[in-house]
Amino acid sequence: MxxxxxxxxxxxxxxxxxxxxxxxxxxxxxxxxxxxxxxxxxxxxxxxxxxxxxxxxxxxxxxxxxxxxxxxxxxxxxxxxxxxxxxxxxxxxxxxxxxxxxxxxxxxxxxxxxxxxxxxxxxxxxxxxxxxxxxxxxxxxxxxxxxxxxxxxxxxxxxxxxxxxxxxEPKMTANVIAATFNNLRQGLTALLEKIQNSHKQPDLNVLRVRIPIEKQRKIAQALTQTLGYDITSPAAGGRLDETEHPFTNGYYDDVRITTHYHLDNYASSIFSVLHEAGHAIYEQNLNPDWKYQPAGTSCSYGIHESQSRLYENIIGRSKEFWTYMLPKLKQIAAPALADVSLNKFVHAINKVEPSKIRTEADEVTYNLHVIIRFQIEKDL
CATH class of the missing domain: 1.20.120 (Four Helix Bundle (Hemerythrin (Met), subunit A))
Incomplete structure (x- = not known):
């Protein structure tokens, strides 16, 4: 039997x-x-x-x-x-x-x-x-x-x-999300106001340096290599291409990411690559014994986003990461950024300011974008 x-x-x-x-x-x-x-x-x-x-x-x-x-x-x-x-x-x-x-x-x-x-x-x-x-x-x-x-x-x-x-997000309900977001909104808006009133504001000119697109492509490749997302070796399971809006797509041995380069905003592609690589690395490290099984897929979009945001923010905006990575960035971008110090760079990439574009939002305002989208979806 x-x-x-x-x-x-x-x-x-x-x-x-x-x-x-x-x-x-x-x-x-x-x-x-x-x-x-x-x-x-x-x-x-x-x-x-x-x-x-x-x-x-x-x-x-x-x-x-x-x-x-x-x-x-x-x-x-x-x-x-x-x-x-x-x-x-x-x-x-x-x-x-x-x-x-x-x-x-x-x-x-x-x-x-x-x-x-x-x-x-x-x-x-x-x-x-x-x-x-x-x-x-x-x-x-x-x-x-x-x-x-x-x-x-x-x-x-x-x-x-x-x-x-x-x-x-299996079993999630709008009521649970609304309650969570109401608490989150209150804390974030208070924090945002406090940061905006602070006298310790970063020098954003560091991020306004124009870096040629071809050099930005090399920077993106260096980032993927550092993170362990392979796009270059004979055994590579990834690709990095260009699109209007960054995304990740694929399954197990073929997981591809995209980014968008801006001549006057090199940081945009840096953090979109870190974000999408986080998605891809999660997909590539699902249990290979469960491939082609329902249990072998990602748990939820919430878990997926936790991995991408981990690489983008917890790792990607840390001083420790850029202690290692900034010299490589300077080498590729030269002569741009030659005189930028580590502290000045890390302070700049951790800027907090309201923006209209979710994918380029900082850690504080990003979730406010999500809250607004949730409200729009409910209205629809």
Whole structure:
């Protein structure tokens, strides 16, 4: 009997592996859309992603998966399974229940609209024209709301927003977040006011030095090498490319990051590289024995962000890190920064000031950006 249930379990994992392989292919196509794809290919790429999402949905909702799950869960030998095996079954069942409730057409339309909206956003951002983005964004929000209404019933959440939150932070609710953010906001605003009134302000001219983009690329490569995120060796499992908005994409042996370089703001790419490398290093260090298993994926977006912010802020803004790294930065950037002292540099990169761009926000104001976005999402 034990062999029977294990045999059924292995068949179920075989189905799941195919889904992970397909998802990894989708992620690389999305990466290409952000990094290499020619502008004319938007419509074609949106159709490709829609088709792949449709195929993935068919595979996720195959009756065979339901039968395998039912056989395992009703087996008298279920308790002989390990905690890992039970966790995988739980996660597969959760995904199966959610996907079977979602219409295939809605899944495909959403994937297509996501691609169209992202590419429209790029053009609208460049032109500083929100009106260009608005109609496509409205279409996407409408589709997401339709999915949320369905998932609310499946997940039995109090609100449709809670159903969406669960996709990113399992079991999290808007009420819990609101209570946490209310306390956080009070502390942060008081701290921000105290810092702004301080007479010990950093010399930000250190960060306004113009460093050629080619040298910034070399700085970024030096940072990844220092952190242990390999993008250069014959056995490398990473890449560093350029996009409008930095992101991390990939799975286990192929995890790629991107950044954006600014001629008059070299620190922007430094901290986006540190941040994205944190995401990538987390992904690359998931348990290899659990590859292609649901339990072998990242725990949540909250955990993911804790790793990226660890590298960006706890490590990346520390005096200890720049005691080692600043000489390398000066060597690459020369003659720029030649006369900048360690203390002056560390003070500058730990500046605190309100800004409009989340990815370039400091440790104090960053979470205020998140709080504002949370409020906007609730309103939507």
């Amino acid at each position: 034990i062999e029977d249930i294990l045999s059924t379990y292995k068949k179920l994992l075989g189905r799941t592996k195919d889904l992970f392989v397909l998802a990894s292919a989708q992620s690389i196509i999305q990466w290409d859309m952000e990094t290499m794809m020619p502008p004319k290919a938007v419509e074609q790429r949106s159709q490709q992603l829609a088709l792949l999402s449709s195929i993935s949905h068919k595979m996720s909702t195959a009756p065979e998966i339901g039968k395998l799950l039912n056989t395992i869960l009703k087996s008298p030998q279920y308790d002989t399974l390990s905690e890992l095996e039970k966790r995988n079954i739980h996660l597969i069942k959760k995904n199966y229940n959610e996907q079977t409730a979602l219409p295939e057409k809605l899944v495909a339309e959403t994937a297509k609209q996501q691609a169209i909206t992202v590419n429209t956003w790029k053009r609208a951002k460049k032109e500083k024209n929100f009106a260009k983005l608005k109609p496509e964004l409205e279409k996407l929000v409408t589709l997401e709301k339709q999915a949320a209404q369905i998932l609310r019933q499946v997940k039995e959440t109090t609100t449709v927003y809670d159903a969406l939150l669960d996709n990113y």
